[in-house]
Amino acid sequence: MSQGQPPKPHMDKYFDLEPITIGEVLETAAVSVGDAPIESSDADAIQAAERRASCGDEGESGGLGDTAQAAASFNATAAQNVHKINISDVLTNAASKLPHDKAVTCEDAEAVKGAELRGRLETVVRPGGVADTMSKAYKVNLQD
Numbered sequence: 357m358s359q360g361q362p363p364k365p366h367m368d369k370y371f372d373l374e375p376i377t378i379g380e381v382l383e384t385a386a387v388s389v390g391d392a393p394i395e396s397s398d399a400d401a402i403q404a405a406e407r408r409a410s411c412g413d414e415g416e417s418g419g420l421g422d423t424a425q426a427a428a429s430f431n432a433t434a435a436q437n438v439h440k441i442n443i444s445d446v447l448t449n450a451a452s453k454l455p456h457d458k459a460v461t462c463e464d465a466e467a468v469k470g471a472e473l474r475g476r477l478e479t480v481v482r483p484g485g486v487a488d489t490m491s492k493a494y495k496v497n498l499q500d
């Protein structure tokens with residue numbers, strides 16, 4: 357195939373992927389930064405992501421966001437890292453725990469980034485964390 361030719365139609369079926377969802381983003385963050393203790397900024401990002409997945413509806417009490425906030429509060433008082441709750445403890449199988457899920461949009465990525473940054477001392481999001489992964493997912497979704 358020469359450089360200027362588009363791919364053959366029969367190849368499209370192998371590259372026609374579904375958009376990445378918010379639930380998938382949360383599960384990816386569980387793998388990429390799962391061993392890190394959950395902080396309040398992570399919990400804020402998780403809450404924002406859960407809210408965006410449900411299209412702005414307030415999530416159920418006891419959902420991922422509430423669990424993340426409780427874990428961050430616990431970690432703030434835990435003396436040693438070995439006793440802290442990790443991100444993976446909250447986000448493993450996150451997609452199945454969301455009452456609703458949807459493809460990541462630019463607005464979703466920006467809202468989650470803003471939520472995470474409000475709770476961080478640093479001016480950048482956690483590499484591989486929820487906001488970082490949301491941003492990357494949005495960019496991938498743009499290409500589909």
